[in-house]
Amino acid sequence: MIQITIIGSGNVAQHLIKAFSASKIVEIKQVFSRKKENLLHLIDSEKIVTDFAALEPADLHIISVSDNAITEVSEQLPFNNQLVVHTSGTSSIELLNPKNRRGVFYPLQTFSKNKALDYSVVPFCLEAENTADFKLLETVAKSVSTAVYSISSEQRKALHVAAVFASNFTNHLYQIGQEVCEENQVPFAVLRPLIQETADKINTLDPIDAQTGPAIRHDSNTINAHLAFLQDENKKNIYKILTQSIQHNGKKL
Amino acid sequence: MIQITIIGSGNVAQHLIKAFSASKIVEIKQVFSRKKENLLHLIDSEKIVTDFAALEPADLHIISVSDNAITEVSEQLPFNNQLVVHTSGTSSIELLNPKNRRGVFYPLQTFSKNKALDYSVVPFCLEAENTADFKLLETVAKSVSTAVYSISSEQRKALHVAAVFASNFTNHLYQIGQEVCEENQVPFAVLRPLIQETADKINTLDPIDAQTGPAIRHDSNTINAHLAFLQDENKKNIYKILTQSIQHNGKKL
Structure with missing residues (x-):
């Protein structure tokens, strides 16, 4: 032993x-x-x-x-x-x-x-x-x-940064999703299968190929409706920055 | 039928x-x-x-x-x-x-x-x-x-906004995680089990109770090291904003 x-x-x-x-x-x-x-x-x-x-x-x-x-x-x-x-x-x-x-x-x-x-x-x-x-x-x-x-130590540093994005920040987006649901009398349970499927998808697809939603579709009507819906400045700001990032770095479908 | x-x-x-x-x-x-x-x-x-x-x-x-x-x-x-x-x-x-x-x-x-x-x-x-x-x-x-x-139509609007955060934006964070890995010769496969577990966790825990990582620990040494590591302004900006949001809205462990 x-x-x-x-x-x-x-x-x-x-x-x-x-x-x-x-x-x-x-x-x-x-x-x-x-x-x-x-x-x-x-x-x-x-x-x-x-x-x-x-x-x-x-x-x-x-x-x-x-x-x-x-x-x-x-x-x-x-x-x-x-x-x-x-x-x-x-x-x-x-x-x-x-x-x-x-x-x-x-x-x-x-x-x-x-x-x-x-x-x-x-x-x-x-x-x-x-x-x-x-x-x-x-x-x-x-x-x-x-x-x-x-x-290596250098690779591990990168991996830890990547893990913060893919896990810690992701979990915080779940929290925001839950807050938006519950502020509007929607049970968070409705969202859970979507969260699960979003994670499951990248076992077979690269994230860039799995991207869906109004940002990657450049659907500005929906994006503007969502921004108008969000009252909280912090959530609005996160919505804007991630939408821009998807539009600049994603693959247009 | x-x-x-x-x-x-x-x-x-x-x-x-x-x-x-x-x-x-x-x-x-x-x-x-x-x-x-x-x-x-x-x-x-x-x-x-x-x-x-x-x-x-x-x-x-x-x-x-x-x-x-x-x-x-x-x-x-x-x-x-x-x-x-x-x-x-x-x-x-x-x-x-x-x-x-x-x-x-x-x-x-x-x-x-x-x-x-x-x-x-x-x-x-x-x-x-x-x-x-x-x-x-x-x-x-x-x-x-x-x-x-x-x-209802009103609830559905909220649900769709919540879904954009919990699914579309989350997938984009997976993409950023993959980019950080591959720019540093780390296979994305190393990150996949973490992504899976992060999603699995919220089947039994509320996201606010599942939050881990340097932001919620207020570990400023690690946060500063990560910001220094990230060269890309867009990734740096997303890192800062989500870290602040976790620190302002998360539950201190």
């Missing part, structure tokens, strides 16, 4: 604990959490340590903390020349203290505490400083997922 | 023909298309008429043409006091010529020519001028879908 240690108790750390608990080739040796009670629902109490000095070397140490704590946490580790990775989409591998061998183990998914996840389709984006370490990360990632990629 | 006639040969008309061809209680009596060859792959040649004068009264006549042609087409129908509906999300019931009984039969879905669709989950938004006509529309819609709603 590959022995791993997870440092952190947030959303991503908790999902990793769940994912590895089901793995047949990876064993969680220790988990670090400032407060033991954060993780008691997920793992045996004796595996949880609350003091950095209690951490022991393992085959792999995964630091899953907020980006601005990565450097400090990696300094606090009480060992050298071990494999230590972080799970951040935005942070360079360089943030990790060089007293250990460094890497990145970035699961590209939107993790919510209250939603179960099928880890087998979560893309894991891996980076390491040498081939042997990369192979180990690959083995660990493949024990939970079928989608494992080698992604 | 309920006899219906479909007027139009575009995307929505073609999907309706497909959907009703499988119905056990609805029969397509006639279809109007200016060019017969547009529909020969979907329906028997003798049911296609190319001249308005050849249209006969049926139980229901569905006009599925571009919004700005609805009024003219409804005038051209060679009969009176029949049930005539349009399929538009944006057009008022009033656009239909009052010589016939009027209604709306609006399937809220994003219809692409090259993507098959499960009609049973397509929401149908119905409106009619009297109860008997509404009941007939309901029977017809329920013969293909389990999601049938009574939606």
Whole structure:
């Protein structure tokens, strides 16, 4: 069994604990959490340590903390020349203290505490400083997922920006859709199948070929009617800017 | 069997023909298309008429043409006091010529020519001028879908605006995500599971509770790094505006 240690108790750390608990080739040796009670629902109490000095070397140490704590946490580790990775989409591998061998183990998914996840389709984006370490990360990632990629720090930066557009901003547009519905006594449920189909479509079509709606049709009557309908300045502004962007960058049907 | 006639040969008309061809209680009596060859792959040649004068009264006549042609087409129908509906999300019931009984039969879905669709989950938004006509529309819609709603012209206007945000604009954000990936040699495939999960999440969570990412965390380091990374002014502008909107209207985690 590959022995791993997870440092952190947030959303991503908790999902990793769940994912590895089901793995047949990876064993969680220790988990670090400032407060033991954060993780008691997920793992045996004796595996949880609350003091950095209690951490022991393992085959792999995964630091899953907020980006601005990565450097400090990696300094606090009480060992050298071990494999230590972080799970951040935005942070360079360089943030990790060089007293250990460094890497990145970035699961590209939107993790919510209250939603179960099928880890087998979560893309894991891996980076390491040498081939042997990369192979180990690959083995660990493949024990939970079928989608494992080698992604450099520079590529990962792009991927994270792309993910903000395609996931975070998209979810905010769902929220606006819900607000417009509910302000007008339309149940949001009416919109849900459309949202689902919009996401499903790009499994078989490129987004540029899947674009529909008044913007890409240059249907200015509908666009003006929608702008007149929207009272909220923020929604109106978002509507205008995204309509212009579709018209300048989309493919005319 | 309920006899219906479909007027139009575009995307929505073609999907309706497909959907009703499988119905056990609805029969397509006639279809109007200016060019017969547009529909020969979907329906028997003798049911296609190319001249308005050849249209006969049926139980229901569905006009599925571009919004700005609805009024003219409804005038051209060679009969009176029949049930005539349009399929538009944006057009008022009033656009239909009052010589016939009027209604709306609006399937809220994003219809692409090259993507098959499960009609049973397509929401149908119905409106009619009297109860008997509404009941007939309901029977017809329920013969293909389990999601049938009574939606007034005013509600439908809101719903269409909401759909533009939640579907058309969302798809454009997928396109931007793909561009950012491919400009940086990252396969778009890495992003697809995230897009899927983002849509899946709102089946169990409200969007406001599902929001993740640097904007809602008020993580200004990451936001500034992303803005510095984006060279394209349009993408930068969209990033700024949606980040501000999330920060002003989201729920702080």
